[in-house]
Amino acid sequence: MANIIYGMFNVASTALMTQQKALDVTANNIANVNTEGYSRQRLNMVQNEPVRYEGGTLGTGVQADRYIQRVYDQFVNAQLAESESLSGRWDAELETLQKAELMFDETSGYGLNDALAQFWNSWQELSNTPSGYTERATLIGDTQNLTMILNNLSEGLSEVQSDSDKSIVAAVDKINTLTSEIAELNLKIVEIEAGGHSANEFSDARDMKLKELSSLIDINSFEDADGYLTITSVDGNTLVDRTSSWELTTHENTDGLQDVFWISSSGAEENITDGISTGKLKGWIKARDETIVDYKDRLDEFAGTLISEINSLHNTGNTLEGTTGVDYFTGTDASDITVNTDIVNNSNLIAAALTTEAVPGGNGNAIDIAALQTSLTMSTNTATFDDFYNALAGDVGSGVAQAQINSDHQSAVSLQLSTYREEISGVSLDEEMIALVQFQSAYNAAAKLVTTVDEMLDSLIAMV
Secondary structure: OHHHHHHHHHHHHHHHHHHHHHHHHHHHHHHOOOOOOOOOEEOOEEEOOOEEEOOEEEOOOEEEOOOOEEOOOHHHHHHHHHHHHHHHHHHHHHHHHHHHHHHOOOOOOOOHHHHHHHHHHHHHHHHHOOOOHHHHHHHHHHHHHHHHHHHHHHHHHHHHHHHHHHHHHHHHHHHHHHHHHHHHHHHHHHHHHHOOOOOHHHHHHHHHHHHHHHHHOOEEEEEOOOOOEEEEEOOOOEEEEOOEEOOEEEEEOOOOOEEEEEEOOOOOEEEOHHHOOOHHHHHHHHHHHHHHHHHHHHHHHHHHHHHHHHHHHHOOEEOOOOOEOOOOEEOOOOOOOEEOHHHHHOHHHOOOEEOOOOOOOOOHHHHHHHHHHHOOOEOOOOEOHHHHHHHHHHHHHHHHHHHHHHHHHHHHHHHHHHHHHHHHHOOOHHHHHHHHHHHHHHHHHHHHHHHHHHHHHHHHHHHO
């Protein structure tokens, strides 16, 4: 009889401890309901092995699994990391293109379109009064405004590239920090779990850092049987292996821009810039090396052709001083185009007349230059200057619009995956409150069982 009573007492005590542990796990879930990246935890209970004897089988109660289960879906987490990588790429590209778009703003009345229109109009006005001092001064002023805008556009696009460079360097530093921290978490997780305990808090932290890393650069990752997370770049270069991490660095290339390099264990460096396919690094690199370069090249083509066409005509005309015209523009592209300082200092050097015309009074050359506005001088003689620039400005706007669409789409995908992850791993206060009541009732019942067993022991002792 005493053995049975003591057996019941053991059942009651283990039940108390198990339900108490379940209450602790539930309380921890409730406390972390708003903690980003937290995965809901669950205590698994198992029946103790019963005692068998001649009279039958005697149950020995319940016990809690020493390892607290972390509720998460590895496949969903992998999808979320991949989606974050794509989102990072489009967000970074959109950010860069929006900076460029600001420079091509034609709504304020101070854009290149208006400056170009004033420039052509000034040549037309000069053709009406070829010897007029006011018309010549106005032409020089309008031309200086045009060249200043071209200079600013070129400089602004270069600054956008420079900003991308700074972002790339900062991202590489952040990547190195994250891979180092993931390697440290690998060690903590494996050491704790080797002792038979749960390292759920460190696993959640590692997943958060992996998600942040994915937003910066495209990676492949997998967890081995020992619990170590291995991370490689898409080119197969190792970033994290067990408790070790490999760094990235940047170096200036021949264009003065930063390329990304992976550093091997021996210290050798491999350029991986072209191999990066998603993540913020890809967005900044693509916008910097392709889109912005295309804008600059087309702007330089516009300025270069303008310089060539205007100078070609101006050099064949006559000035008010009776001399042959000089170069109207100096420079070669949008970055350095400017009005010839000789003309700025002496407006009489503007060659408005043809060599066959009398001076003053001749205006044929001014008419020919003004006619360049409608001449098919761009895109292999298929577009005017105005058409060419409008196409460029239009492409800038459409590039931003497309990047915005891609960014919005990928953000929606990431949000959907995040919502799905929360459905699996997130904490539901309703469910946790139900569990709290359930475990509390079981705890109270176990406590009542302890009281009952104690009363039985008192009765047994009294009988003896």
